[in-house]
Amino acid sequence: MTETTLYDRFERVIDTDPKLVVAVLAVIYLAYIASGVAFGYSLRGQLNSLANLTFYIGVFGMLALALNLHWGYTGLFNIGIVGFMGIGVYVTAILAKPPVAQGGAAQVGGFGLPLGIAVIGGVFMAAFFGLLVGLPALRLRADYLAIVTIAFSEIVRFTMMSRTFQEFTVPDTVLGYDLAADTVGLGGGGGLILNYASPLEALLHALYLWEPYLGFVSFVQANLIANNPRPVVDGVVYGLLLLAVCGLYYWLLTWTGESPFGRVLKAIREDEDVANALGKDTNRFKLKSFVLGCALMGFGGILWYAGRGSITPPSFRPNITFFVWIALIIGGAGSNTGSFLGGAVFAALLYEGPRYIKNLIEVAFNLGDGPGNFGQAMAALGSLDPVPFVLYTLNSISELRLVIMGVVLIWLMHNRPEGMLGHRKETAASIDLSRPGGAKSDAAAADGGDQQ
Amino acid sequence: MSEADESAGEPSIPIEDTDEMSTVPLEVENLRKTFGGITAVDDVSFEVEKGSLTGLIGPNGAGKSTTFNLITGMHDPDSGTVRFNGEEITGLAPHEIANRGLARTFQIARELEEMTVLENMMLAPKGQIGETLWRSVTPGVRSDVQRQETQHLERVWEVLDFFEIDHLAEEYAGNLSGGQRKLLEMARALLTDPDMLLLDEPFAGVNPSLEKRLLEHVHELREQGYTFLIVEHDMDLIMENCERVIVMHQGRVLKDGTPAEVKQSEEVIEAYLGGEV
Numbered sequence: 019m020t021e022t023t024l025y026d027r028f029e030r031v032i033d034t035d036p037k038l039v040v041a042v043l044a045v046i047y048l049a050y051i052a053s054g055v056a057f058g059y060s061l062r063g064q065l066n067s068l069a070n071l072t073f074y075i076g077v078f079g080m081l082a083l084a085l086n087l088h089w090g091y092t093g094l095f096n097i098g099i100v101g102f103m104g105i106g107v108y109v110t111a112i113l114a115k116p117p118v119a120q121g122g123a124a125q126v127g128g129f130g131l132p133l134g135i136a137v138i139g140g141v142f143m144a145a146f147f148g149l150l151v152g153l154p155a156l157r158l159r160a161d162y163l164a165i166v167t168i169a170f171s172e173i174v175r176f177t178m179m180s181r182t183f184q185e186f187t188v189p190d191t192v193l194g195y196d197l198a199a200d201t202v203g204l205g206g207g208g209g210l211i212l213n214y215a216s217p218l219e220a221l222l223h224a225l226y227l228w229e230p231y232l233g234f235v236s237f238v239q240a241n242l243i244a245n246n247p248r249p250v251v252d253g254v255v256y257g258l259l260l261l262a263v264c265g266l267y268y269w270l271l272t273w274t275g276e277s278p279f280g281r282v283l284k285a286i287r288e289d290e291d292v293a294n295a296l297g298k299d300t301n302r303f304k305l306k307s308f309v310l311g312c313a314l315m316g317f318g319g320i321l322w323y324a325g326r327g328s329i330t331p332p333s334f335r336p337n338i339t340f341f342v343w344i345a346l347i348i349g350g351a352g353s354n355t356g357s358f359l360g361g362a363v364f365a366a367l368l369y370e371g372p373r374y375i376k377n378l379i380e381v382a383f384n385l386g387d388g389p390g391n392f393g394q395a396m397a398a399l400g401s402l403d404p405v406p407f408v409l410y411t412l413n414s415i416s417e418l419r420l421v422i423m424g425v426v427l428i429w430l431m432h433n434r435p436e437g438m439l440g441h442r443k444e445t446a447a448s449i450d451l452s453r454p455g456g457a458k459s460d461a462a463a464a465d466g467g468d469q470q
Numbered sequence: 471m472s473e474a475d476e477s478a479g480e481p482s483i484p485i486e487d488t489d490e491m492s493t494v495p496l497e498v499e500n501l502r503k504t505f506g507g508i509t510a511v512d513d514v515s516f517e518v519e520k521g522s523l524t525g526l527i528g529p530n531g532a533g534k535s536t537t538f539n540l541i542t543g544m545h546d547p548d549s550g551t552v553r554f555n556g557e558e559i560t561g562l563a564p565h566e567i568a569n570r571g572l573a574r575t576f577q578i579a580r581e582l583e584e585m586t587v588l589e590n591m592m593l594a595p596k597g598q599i600g601e602t603l604w605r606s607v608t609p610g611v612r613s614d615v616q617r618q619e620t621q622h623l624e625r626v627w628e629v630l631d632f633f634e635i636d637h638l639a640e641e642y643a644g645n646l647s648g649g650q651r652k653l654l655e656m657a658r659a660l661l662t663d664p665d666m667l668l669l670d671e672p673f674a675g676v677n678p679s680l681e682k683r684l685l686e687h688v689h690e691l692r693e694q695g696y697t698f699l700i701v702e703h704d705m706d707l708i709m710e711n712c713e714r715v716i717v718m719h720q721g722r723v724l725k726d727g728t729p730a731e732v733k734q735s736e737e738v739i740e741a742y743l744g745g746e747v
Contacts, residue, residue, distance in 0.1 A: 273606060274606060274607055278598040278599075278606065279601050279603050284585055288583055291580065293593070294564040296593060297596055300565070306603055310603070446585070447589065448612065448615050448616045449619045449623065451586075451592065452639075452640075453639070454623060
């Protein structure tokens, strides 16, 4: 029972959600910084890896929160997350990309709209496709939704790759409007080059913070990183921005959950017929929940990919969907705080962790190239030389990551299926539900029950 | 448990006055439903009078639950009509029927297990403005939602007190005993402000003392003006408590009358009791 007492002690110190989040993040960051220092990382490398870590904590936190609305609250088994992410970012890209001059490097152009509008368009389209998928599928039994969503996400990916949609010309005028775009398209297997201003830059411009930001970058250049500090600072600031968006998601979804609306969602998760018998139009509620979640997933996809140089269809394979599911399972479905923490822990330990360790070891010990295949690695191990085997392991770290995830998942299912915080009572009401005006005497309550 | 005397200060749940309610809230006419080749409900007609406690009995497979499901919209009838408070409700969705004031409970108590008793109860009231998503998440408007929730909460506690399950308020519904679940279900149905309650085997699996309490609640509510239609297996219970009994057999209404009339009916004795009496 020592485990319980330890856990109790932990719970007594960290008694509020903000404290818990800060504590978990602090442990993660301290571990990263400490191991970076131990292996002699440069400041630049250190900041880069932390920015990277923050980025993945942010995106997985967001997506896990959005999935929690579907699965944790409403019991909707959506395994097509990546499809909605893809729609969000592709629509954003097409709307924001500048129109091309014929024969330019970026063959496929876009509508040249401001990035802000393009992002809204992307989120809107993700929601719209959520509606399209949800209208027929949500009327069916739960498992059919799973089949429909994963099929949908693959349809999205194959559409991205298809030659038919690779490129098409846009009429000069549509309904009297002169559109800037000439040729647009999904770019086929080669994807789209995102030749527009970076989202961070666009946002800072919109907030009139671009000049102060450049000033801050030169400050960093003068004092911390002499050589080309922009990418490092960009990464750190973008990561912090993502955490702020996570905060917004958290706030939105907590208010959604702690409301009469959220209560109906919970009731649908438990027993839809009962919700119906109590006068709730469950199809409407399911559809609203599904569409909202899809919009949030679309926005998550945009924030993940829209800042990159290019996007290609292989980034939108179903494995991303399952990563988000693992994050939610770790954190605990049903709890928003748990969802975010699950996203953070997944990003730090399972997604980025192995890669980070690999980088650290490679920087610390110059080990040279590893063996080309498993046979060579084993042969060297036979002659008591472990180095090729270690190198081979390190080089295969991204495949091994999946093995580690599988092991963690099995362990969780066995030992803690409810995740970190899935066991908690998070009351679905906008107010405290205890008896107004204080409790009745307990003596009356004690004999009131007919226990058996 | 010692059966506590009903104290004078017992909270009551007054029925909301609906103007011009007909004296026959529920009328079922020529209802028919087949599943494949089996006719589950065959030309069933009956009426339930306002403020009455009507029992619907019959052997297994008589079509009682199917009739219930047809009335409450869980199944669509092949033919026939259901009228509630003078309006036709045949084929409406369950939530629409519930919103018109016809509440039901289920044969096997279906509480929402991983929700607390309070959450279960707070779910029920009709016309919750916070069920519209934007209202619940818009700063400023949310305070209206909270105000309405506070009003509902007061009534929830009243009903919890009435059914004497207030000490279980914070408990997960899944942790309740079978009888407590039945109480919760009836309490929850009451919170939808129904004119009429359809109870599907409310006493099945309930111990005698709790059964007595449930019956007291039913009678008390009936005196306050609620109308009840109860499906029940237990012949004696129905005969003792209902003023009218409808007997179903093989999808048809076999007999419709007072307990005394039903008891003396040769058909009923033959069909229902298998000639044992």
